[in-house]
Amino acid sequence: MTVAVEDTVMAEPRPCTRCSRVSLLWVVGRCADCVAEMGLQDDRAEYEAWKADVQAEYGRK
Numbered sequence: 001m002t003v004a005v006e007d008t009v010m011a012e013p014r015p016c017t018r019c020s021r022v023s024l025l026w027v028v029g030r031c032a033d034c035v036a037e038m039g040l041q042d043d044r045a046e047y048e049a050w051k052a053d054v055q056a057e058y059g060r061k
């Protein structure tokens with residue numbers, strides 16, 4: 001799997017707001033691991049909430 005560093009993925013070490021681990025790859029506060037975890041779990045509520053945050057942060061067009 002290749003990881004593309006784009007506008008929505010900041011390469012800067014910061015603690016994840018969800019699991020508190022310091023990660024280089026995170027999107028609106030959640031690390032890549034959490035994003036994957038949220039996307040795979042049966043309960044979509046958390047993933048939908050994250051997507052709404054992405055929209056709020058980057059969807060202003």
Ligand SMILES: [Zn+2]
Pocket residue numbers: 016017018019020021030031032033034035
């Ligand atoms: Zn995390």
